Amino acid sequence: MNASGSIDEHTESEVLHTWTGKTRQWLVKRLPADKLLPEGQPSYVSSWIYVFGMGAIASLIYIIASGVVLSLNGPTWYHVSGLGHFVNSSHLWSVELFFIFMVVHLWGKYWMSAWRGGRVLTWITGVISFAVSIVAAFTGYLLQTNFDSQWIAFEAKDALNAVGIGAWFNVANLGQIFMWHIVLLPLAVGVIVALHVVLVRARGVVPPLEAASSDTQLTTPDEVSVGTLTEGSVR
Amino acid sequence: MSKIPASVSWRSKDDIASRAWTGKKREYDLFKELTVGVIVVGVLVVGLSAVFSSPDEPSVTLKSWATAAPADFVATATAELGGTSGTAGYGAPYNNTPDVGQKLGPINLQSLSGVQIPIDTAVDFVTGPLSLQANPPQALSTWTAAATDQRASWTSAYTDALTKAPNNDPTQVAVGDYGPVPALTSSLLAMAQQGALDGAIQGEGGFFNLDYTRSILFLGDGAYFVGLADGAHLTGDQWGMMNETGNYPGQSWLWLFSFWYQVPVVGGAANADILVVGIMLLLTVLLGLVPFIPGLRTIPRWIPIHRLVWKDYYKRR
Amino acid sequence: MVNTILSIPSDITGGTYFGWGSFQIQSGNLIVIIVMLVLFVLALVLPFPGNKRSK
Structure with a gap:
């Protein structure tokens, strides 16, 4: 973290030798507790657009919870059980909400050009989580064990075969797709989303595009060196 | 200061976007936000589920197909026997068929994968299941x-005759030299209508079999299954990839994937699938790399929607 | 959703579609897309409550 004065306060002064110690030092430097779980946000974090990331996470919680209940009972349970059908419906609607919130979140972050100031990995992990979520949702549609999943399997095989992976990612192989959907892809989504959130906390919320060092909100509260800073060089 | 256009660079440097914020702060309780979010989303999920439920159209079986559309079933079984069905001529990964598969330039990725899930349509879909019967038809040994x-x-003559028969009805086919084919297909039809064919084909994978490739390919070779999908707007040329049965929202996030199939130059190409998959992979990578792409990353500055996002901040400058 | 339990699906429930020419959109998907656009616009336009300052 170059040019970031606040981080140095958290650096442990001693020189550590163990891998464990060095890792802790690195982690604590990058993500001190008050950054991981802050009580406040910069004054510019004041718009409804900021709630959609959290909305997507809340939806993901319901996707996982309803998915766990469906997993406990197997993929054909919901055809024969009223409760099962309701849980299946919750799984569907939490997925729809997840994508709705995620897309609005993505639009918002694009128009804020939220990758500025060393936040590019946050953007990239966000895009990866969107892409992986699409694959995860697709495998879910294959597991409905109804007409829709029969048709999607028949239709989707051509694109996968055309690029030569259909034999190994066989959409008509229920057992294989089951494992992708309930183990591999949820793990992938979970890990990437967690990384994304940690990156947001570590790097903070991107300041306004036209924020200038002369802004009163930047000058009044703290004794910060003003006037000498020149930001906004165009690349 | 306002004369200098704001930077949209991804680079970390000595500017406001890169430094830790030292200005005014506001109370912002992340855990409270999460809790409120979970409650609101929970109400939405439960409400939407209670009001709208979820779709569940019953699966098509070989039995339901043979019962609802026997003529189509017999025509398809004939094509499976004669090796003229879609699956029989599909090529990799199901069988060896020369000169099929979509190419990207000189590369045929489909053929490169090799025959990984071998399917012989005549044996796997027709003669194999028939031989399992207690009294296999005599025609089987002739065949x-x-x-x-x-x-x-035989199969080609019978296929022609079926096409010419009234309503393609196998019972009204003109007399001709079809060998054992009509006997085989009518036995298979009877077997399917009794419900024995579903189990026979699925059982080819062994006692435990979660692989439905054979059954789904057989269904898809006929007109009945595809017709049902077509009637529900689910086929590729109907933006079907993103559609769900009924009025339920489907995978609307696949709109762009679906879109390319509707573009004649792409969707009509011999290698449409490979083009669409390629375009989508490229576009996904480009979306991830937007911060590095001049122009694309500068649009948010040209169209200043950010002034709405940060209207409070800009008001209090 | 009326789900008749039949061994033979005589037909698959088709939805309501809107479209112009080759462009066809199913009502459920259309609503989802409209909801996303409306949420986006509302999020930008509506005032965000509680400007509690802590510093």
């Missing part, structure tokens, strides 16, 4: 003993 050319001429 097995016949030469390949003879088989092909």
